[in-house]
Amino acid sequence: MTEHVVIVGGGTGGTVLANDLADRLEPELDAGDVRVTLVNDDPDHVYKPVWLYVPFGQREPDDGRRSFDDLVDDAIDLRIDRVTDIDTDAQRLQFHDGVPSIDYDHLVLATGSMLEPDQIPGLTEGGYNYYSESGATDLRDELLEFTEGDLVLSVIGTPHMCPAAPLEFVFMADDWLRERGFREDVDITYTYPIQRVHGNPHIAEWARPIMEERDINVETFFNAESVDPDAETITSMEGTELDYDLLVTIPPHGGIDLIEEAGLGDDGWVDVDKHTLEAEAAENVYALGDTADTGVPNAGSVAHYQAGVVGQRLASEIRGRPATATYDGKTLCFIETGMDAASFVEFDYENPPSPAPPSEKLHWSKLAYNESYWLTARGLL
Amino acid sequence: MSMTDIEPDETVDARGAACPGPLMDLIGKIRSAESGDVIRLLSDNDQSLTDVPEWAEEAGNELLVVEEFDDHNAFYVEKA
Numbered sequence: 108m109t110e111h112v113v114i115v116g117g118g119t120g121g122t123v124l125a126n127d128l129a130d131r132l133e134p135e136l137d138a139g140d141v142r143v144t145l146v147n148d149d150p151d152h153v154y155k156p157v158w159l160y161v162p163f164g165q166r167e168p169d170d171g172r173r174s175f176d177d178l179v180d181d182a183i184d185l186r187i188d189r190v191t192d193i194d195t196d197a198q199r200l201q202f203h204d205g206v207p208s209i210d211y212d213h214l215v216l217a218t219g220s221m222l223e224p225d226q227i228p229g230l231t232e233g234g235y236n237y238y239s240e241s242g243a244t245d246l247r248d249e250l251l252e253f254t255e256g257d258l259v260l261s262v263i264g265t266p267h268m269c270p271a272a273p274l275e276f277v278f279m280a281d282d283w284l285r286e287r288g289f290r291e292d293v294d295i296t297y298t299y300p301i302q303r304v305h306g307n308p309h310i311a312e313w314a315r316p317i318m319e320e321r322d323i324n325v326e327t328f329f330n331a332e333s334v335d336p337d338a339e340t341i342t343s344m345e346g347t348e349l350d351y352d353l354l355v356t357i358p359p360h361g362g363i364d365l366i367e368e369a370g371l372g373d374d375g376w377v378d379v380d381k382h383t384l385e386a387e388a389a390e391n392v393y394a395l396g397d398t399a400d401t402g403v404p405n406a407g408s409v410a411h412y413q414a415g416v417v418g419q420r421l422a423s424e425i426r427g428r429p430a431t432a433t434y435d436g437k438t439l440c441f442i443e444t445g446m447d448a449a450s451f452v453e454f455d456y457e458n459p460p461s462p463a464p465p466s467e468k469l470h471w472s473k474l475a476y477n478e479s480y481w482l483t484a485r486g487l488l
Numbered sequence: 489m490s491m492t493d494i495e496p497d498e499t500v501d502a503r504g505a506a507c508p509g510p511l512m513d514l515i516g517k518i519r520s521a522e523s524g525d526v527i528r529l530l531s532d533n534d535q536s537l538t539d540v541p542e543w544a545e546e547a548g549n550e551l552l553v554v555e556e557f558d559d560h561n562a563f564y565v566e567k568a
């Protein structure tokens with residue numbers, strides 16, 4: 108009997124895992140003992156970290172797109188379609204009408220995060236973001252015209268993708284506006300939901316003095332409740348109202364509805380064992396990347412490391428051996444502190460981050476990492 | 489503080505979540521709750537003992553009671 112592994116979601120985690128399995132299970136795939144299917148709802152793989160650079164005119168959204176045909180090993184069956192139902196009892200995935208369902212022996216959910224701006228009245232009309240391709244290009248067009256007034260960056264959703272990206276955006280905007288001679292006419296305000304400027308206390312402690320030095324205003328305990336696009340104001344649940352001329356937000360995030368419908372977790376995040384990445388509510392189901400509720404940042408590096416763990420575990424299970432590989436919370440992240448300097452953090456469940464002093468070398472390392480990503484996705488790095 | 493017989497409208501179980509997970513989970517539930525609803529947050533993160541009261545005060549919501557158990561605390565917050 109052929110064992111069938113199905114990966115839903117061909118983002119960072121799903122693509123790295125598919126190529127990892129193509130390599131790891133080569134003998135079983137060649138012999139026809141195992142089949143691996145990668146399902147994604149878009150014929151292109153999308154690398155989101157590119158979007159941070161789009162508003163500043165340094166990258167185009169297309170720089171973050173590659174066809175799966177170029178990225179995924181030929182030993183993997185590719186299916187470009189949207190999964191519409193997950194039945195973990197029957198071990199079956201459904202697609203829209205008329206498309207045959209697929210049965211799995213092992214399921215891996217790597218469906219990532221979605222933006223849910225409609226949770227906040229007025230946000231879709233009043234706010235810009237760089238968390239989607241169209242958001243990033245709209246913001247670029249607006250930012251190019253923006254030479255004076257109040258620029259507000261509000262972090263609304265948490266968890267959200269790449270916890271460092273809001274800090275990076277204000278640091279880059281500050282530097283970019285200075286270089287272009289407009290900084291004196293622009294007030295930058297950064298808002299965050301809790302009493303610090305970042306969820307992780309060590310990163311918050313590092314970032315706060317830099318914000319003070321760079322004259323970036325901070326509003327903590329600010330949880331946006333509504334945006335008034337006509338009056339150009341954003342109001343928090345805590346009762347603070349801020350005026351803006353340009354509002355950039357990190358919109359609320361959620362996972363896909365199917366996960367909650369399948370009883371695998373709330374808000375689209377799969378409840379998992381944070382070391383084995385096995386789903387808690389169903390057999391033979393793993394989750395990785397943003398959709399796995401491990402409490403670590405929603406980051407591509409996390410999805411990449413978790414893919415390695417799930418790859419090893421699946422290979423052990425398929426070979427009838429006990430699965431021993433576990434995820435230790437490893438997270439790696441470059442943090443841009445301007446247009447030509449960056450810091451770097453590395454941490455895990457046990458060891459907290461300690462941000463490196465910003466340098467030009469780290470900035471170039473981040474850009475190099477983004478370029479070499481295409482080798483990472485192929486499973487080569 | 490003491491045991492309570494308050495019946496929460498909703499419970500958020502954030503046990504096992506690293507900080508700021510529990511406070512953010514609470515804020516998320518309060519966001520969608522009606523005025524007067526009581527949300528019970530279960531957290532085993534010590535930071536919640538300072539985070540939750542500070543935020544409740546800032547946001548004008550009332551922290552009704554904190555129940556202390558061996559391995560976690562239960563915070564009852566009423567939405568203003």
Ligand SMILES: Cc1cc2nc3c(=O)[nH]c(=O)nc-3n(C[C@H](O)[C@H](O)[C@H](O)COP(=O)(O)OP(=O)(O)OC[C@H]3O[C@@H](n4cnc5c(N)ncnc54)[C@H](O)[C@@H]3O)c2cc1C
Nearest residue numbers: 116118119120148155156190219269396397405406407408
């Ligand atoms: C602006 C920005 C900057 C970032 N910068 C960094 C950074 O510097 N470093 C870093 O580590 N991370 C960064 N990230 C975060 C990183 O991009 C994500 O954490 C990462 O992509 C998560 O990988 P994933 O595999 O879990 O999900 P994703 O990469 O989001 O992939 C999910 C895939 O699932 C597909 N899918 C969803 N539902 C279905 C369905 N029902 N059927 C079929 N397919 C489906 C989607 O189309 C998508 O292809 C950044 C993110 C943003 C937005």
